[in-house]
Amino acid sequence: xxxxxxxxxxCLAALGAVAKxxxxxxxxxLVGVVGGGIVVKTLAEPIDKFINxxxxxxxxxxxxxxxxxxxxxxxxxxxxxxxQVSGPAKAVAATKAVARIETTFQGRIRVDILVPIDSxxxxxxxxxxxxxxxxxxIDVKI
Numbered sequence: 001x002x003x004x005x006x007x008x009x010x011c012l013a014a015l016g017a018v019a020k021x022x023x024x025x026x027x028x029x030l031v032g033v034v035g036g037g038i039v040v041k042t043l044a045e046p047i048d049k050f051i052n053x054x055x056x057x058x059x060x061x062x063x064x065x066x067x068x069x070x071x072x073x074x075x076x077x078x079x080x081x082x083x084q085v086s087g088p089a090k091a092v093a094a095t096k097a098v099a100r101i102e103t104t105f106q107g108r109i110r111v112d113i114l115v116p117i118d119s120x121x122x123x124x125x126x127x128x129x130x131x132x133x134x135x136x137x138i139d140v141k142i
Contacts (some may be wrong), residue, residue, distance in 0.1 A: 040082040044068040065089045073100045087132035095129045
């Protein structure tokens, strides 16, 4: 009986901590990021074709394969976006996302470093995909 009471108290304490964390987290941010990621994946091919048409019409088309992938921010705040990458076919195929590393130079100049990577989850692990460049940035309004 005493074990059940202790177990119940531990469960209630854990539930309270989870509820507090869920309450303080902005649900709109979560829905925006998840929904934005789905939008990027769903519209990647049409967006890629659109960018390629625009660059062709302006006389600056890429001669290398292109692909649209999500941008994963590694700084403060939650952002949803996408990037078109271009490079050798094998390297473009290996690119799963673009990591955006946000920092400042000398405390006053904002710097966004864009790195094509081989994973959609840079918190897990990732490697830079060599030979691939970012040719366009796409922002999704949420």
